[in-house]
Amino acid sequence: MLPAGLRPIASITMATYLITGANRGIGLEYCRQLQARGDTVVATCRTPSAELEGLGVRIEPGLEISSEAAIAALVERLGCLPLDGLIHNAGILESTSLDGLDLDSLRRQFEVNALGPLRLTRDLLGQLRPGSKLILMTSRMGSIADNSSGGSYGYRMSKVALCMAGKSLAIDLQPRGIAVALLHPGLVSTRMTNFHPQGITPEQAVRGLLERIDALSLATSGGFWHANGDELPW
Numbered sequence: 065m066l067p068a069g070l071r072p073i074a075s076i077t078m079a080t081y082l083i084t085g086a087n088r089g090i091g092l093e094y095c096r097q098l099q100a101r102g103d104t105v106v107a108t109c110r111t112p113s114a115e116l117e118g119l120g121v122r123i124e125p126g127l128e129i130s131s132e133a134a135i136a137a138l139v140e141r142l143g144c145l146p147l148d149g150l151i152h153n154a155g156i157l158e159s160t161s162l163d164g165l166d167l168d169s170l171r172r173q174f175e176v177n178a179l180g181p182l183r184l185t186r187d188l189l190g191q192l193r194p195g196s197k198l199i200l201m202t203s204r205m206g207s208i209a210d211n212s213s214g215g216s217y218g219y220r221m222s223k224v225a226l227c228m229a230g231k232s233l234a235i236d237l238q239p240r241g242i243a244v245a246l247l248h249p250g251l252v253s254t255r256m257t258n259f260h261p262q263g264i265t266p267e268q269a270v271r272g273l274l275e276r277i278d279a280l281s282l283a284t285s286g287g288f289w290h291a292n293g294d295e296l297p298w
């Protein structure tokens with residue numbers, strides 16, 4: 065136990081984090097806050113934004129998360145760069161109701177929200193080491209117990225799949241000393257939510273998310289948390 069006021073060593077030592085979907089929204093804010101506290105950021109995206117370019121962090125463009133080739137090219141460019149944190153943040157939300165069930169949209173959301181992060185994790189395992197943290201940005205909408213409004217088939221189902229992948233990864237990666245967290249950012253005002261007026265800012269969300277990431281350990285690996293620290297039901 066550390067004396068009050070001291071941060072764990074993992075968070076005061078400069079760490080290297082790779083973030084997906086880093087050009088806007090929550091991903092961009094992760095880059096901003098991690099860089100501001102002295103961590104090294106590898107910002108991956110499909111196309112960089114002016115805001116991301118303005119941060120002066122390392123940018124790895126061209127990462128379409130559903131593309132095996134794009135993932136392979138990224139791994140090649142990273143070489144043997146060790147990663148202390150891998151934050152799977154890229155995601156899509158397409159509304160899919162029962163009446164207008166669009167199976168292509170469901171498949172697309174599975175590819176991006178569930179299969180992409182699992183595939184990228186597999187291909188970046190060589191970069192992770194004991195003490196590294198694997199963060200999966202899921203959603204409360206991927207909680208079966210919390211589903212009281214129905215609908216959103218593609219988003220809900222793909223995030224449930226991501227949660228299950230995260231739970232298995234936590235078990236499989238425990239012997240390698242890699243901790244896994246499934247995190248919900250809260251309702252955040254980003255393009256995904258059409259900049260919802262009741263949403264919190266990405267800045268507020270990421271402050272809470274980084275607290276969860278700093279607190280994550282092998283003992284708590286595999287948990288599903290709200291950015292505010294509440295444990296969420298599966």
Ligand SMILES: NC(=O)c1ccc[n+]([C@@H]2O[C@H](COP(=O)([O-])OP(=O)(O)OC[C@H]3O[C@@H](n4cnc5c(N)ncnc54)[C@H](OP(=O)(O)O)[C@@H]3O)[C@@H](O)[C@H]2O)c1
Pocket residue numbers: 084085086087088089090091109110111127128129130152153154155156176201202203204248249250251252253254255256257263
């Ligand atoms: N905002 C919320 O209230 C909320 C709530 C719960 C969970 N979340 C989760 O938090 C994460 C970030 O959400 P956000 O609110 O920041 O969303 P956002 O503003 O819509 O940003 C989504 C990010 O994902 C990237 N992306 C989308 N499809 C991609 C693909 N096929 N390949 C690579 N990158 C792709 C986007 O890049 P492009 O610019 O290239 O499209 C963008 O950088 C998501 O996983 C989301 O499900 C958000």
